[in-house]
Amino acid sequence: MYVCLMSDGIDLTEPHARDSHTALPAKPDLIRLGLGILGVGTSGPLIALSTMPIPTLIFWRNFGGSLVTLPFALRNPVNRNGVKWSLIAGVLLATHFMGFFLAMRWTTVAAGTALVALQPIFAAIFVKMTGGHIPSKAWLGMVVSFSGVLLISGVDLQISFRAFIGDIAALVSAAVAALYMMAGSRAQRTVETTTYTTICYFVCAITALPIAILSGAALFDFTARQWWILLGLIFGAQILGHTMFNSTLKRVSPAVVSMIIFFEVPVSSVLAIWWIGQKPPIGILPGIALILTGCVMVVKRTRIPLVEITP
Numbered sequence: 001m002y003v004c005l006m007s008d009g010i011d012l013t014e015p016h017a018r019d020s021h022t023a024l025p026a027k028p029d030l031i032r033l034g035l036g037i038l039g040v041g042t043s044g045p046l047i048a049l050s051t052m053p054i055p056t057l058i059f060w061r062n063f064g065g066s067l068v069t070l071p072f073a074l075r076n077p078v079n080r081n082g083v084k085w086s087l088i089a090g091v092l093l094a095t096h097f098m099g100f101f102l103a104m105r106w107t108t109v110a111a112g113t114a115l116v117a118l119q120p121i122f123a124a125i126f127v128k129m130t131g132g133h134i135p136s137k138a139w140l141g142m143v144v145s146f147s148g149v150l151l152i153s154g155v156d157l158q159i160s161f162r163a164f165i166g167d168i169a170a171l172v173s174a175a176v177a178a179l180y181m182m183a184g185s186r187a188q189r190t191v192e193t194t195t196y197t198t199i200c201y202f203v204c205a206i207t208a209l210p211i212a213i214l215s216g217a218a219l220f221d222f223t224a225r226q227w228w229i230l231l232g233l234i235f236g237a238q239i240l241g242h243t244m245f246n247s248t249l250k251r252v253s254p255a256v257v258s259m260i261i262f263f264e265v266p267v268s269s270v271l272a273i274w275w276i277g278q279k280p281p282i283g284i285l286p287g288i289a290l291i292l293t294g295c296v297m298v299v300k301r302t303r304i305p306l307v308e309i310t311p
Contacts (some may be wrong), residue, residue: 025256027222029248033260036248039241041267042232044109045275047101050229053217054101058208060230065238066201072194082191083199089183096180097204099173106166109272110280111152113265114288115170116177120295122144123178138298145294151287159281181257187247191218193247199239200246262292 025033050057103112121142128134149171154162187196212219245257265288272278280288 008081025248025252025260028052029252031118032244032248033252033257035165036241036244037260037267039236039239040261040264041241041271043100043237043241043264044104044113044268045230045278046233046237047104048109048272048278050226050233052222052226052230053212053214054098055208055212055213055235056217056219057101057230059205059212059219061205061233061238062093062097062201062207064230064234065243066198068206068234068239069194069198069201069243073192073198076192076195078195079190081185082189082196083194084165085183085187086191086196086199087203089180089187089196090200092176092180092183092199092205092215093204094207096173096176097208099171099176101168103166103170103173105158106169107163108278108280110158110265110269110278110285110288111163111169111284112166113171113268114154114284114291115149115167116174117172117262117265117295118145118149118174118289119178119181119261121234121298122175123182124298126178126182141189141294143294144297148287148294149282152284155281155287165242181249184246188246188250193243193250197243197246222231262295265292 047057052060100112100116103115124138124142125135149167153164153167156167184196184200187200211217245261249258269280272280
């Protein structure tokens with residue numbers, strides 16, 4: 001049962017595109033998603049360029065993001081259930097970022113972003129694990145995607161064990177990203193996007209802060225170039241990327257949003273070649289194609305709500 005709530009002119013007691021996993025988003029949301037792709041596409045290359053310790057980078061990126069959205073969030077009412085799911089999403093986001101940032105540093109941007117794009121596959125698996133039904137045709141898509149994973153991991157293992165561990169970090173990041181997206185969708189049924197992002201980003205930041213302190217990572221002593229890279233992550237990947245995607249979750253299924261995020265892979269790969277001269281090994285390109293093809297097959301053939309998490 002949905003809570004009766006009016007948000008942005010949408011009655012959330014009525015079924016709409018958020019609960020359809022094949023419906024094309026409306027034009028305003030397509031624009032937001034397009035901007036979001038450009039935003040998150042800068043994330044991988046900027047993380048690879050940064051020399052800040054990973055927990056420090058996660059802390060400042062999310063603390064800065066929460067400060068940007070805070071003035072808008074203060075104008076909105078607060079719902080206890082929405083806050084609870086926002087808190088959960090914040091912890092999940094911190095865990096996702098730990099895996100994603102490690103992947104960007106240890107393997108190629110192209111391989112890492114492709115593996116993280118597996119999040120709709122993991123969402124389907126989580127539904128199955130909690131008693132849901134997955135159509136038999138969707139399992140073929142999973143087999144196709146994971147064959148791509150084996151191909152990429154095999155190539156990276158031949159390159160270095162470090163690159164292989166980066167692949168594993170990306171896979172963990174993808175699994176947690178699916179839970180993060182699902183929790184965010186649940187939170188935004190009862191709170192506004194700016195309220196959700198402010199709480200989520202702040203919790204993510206304070207989750208990363210103790211890790212930075214306990215590991216002895218520096219928090220302030222960085223060059224001007226590193227602070228500029230951080231600002232790029234805050235206003236590009238965090239605000240233009242994550243916040244734009246989050247703003248569509250009130251109206252668009254997370255399964256559809258996850259599929260559209262696939263476009264992050266070519267954007268990040270091109271930027272990595274342009275900015276840092278990082279060309280992915282030719283051997284992983286078929287693996288990337290298999291992963292994206294399999295994910296599309298799963299999303300298109302699955303008619304169950306991948307977004308549902310029972311409170």
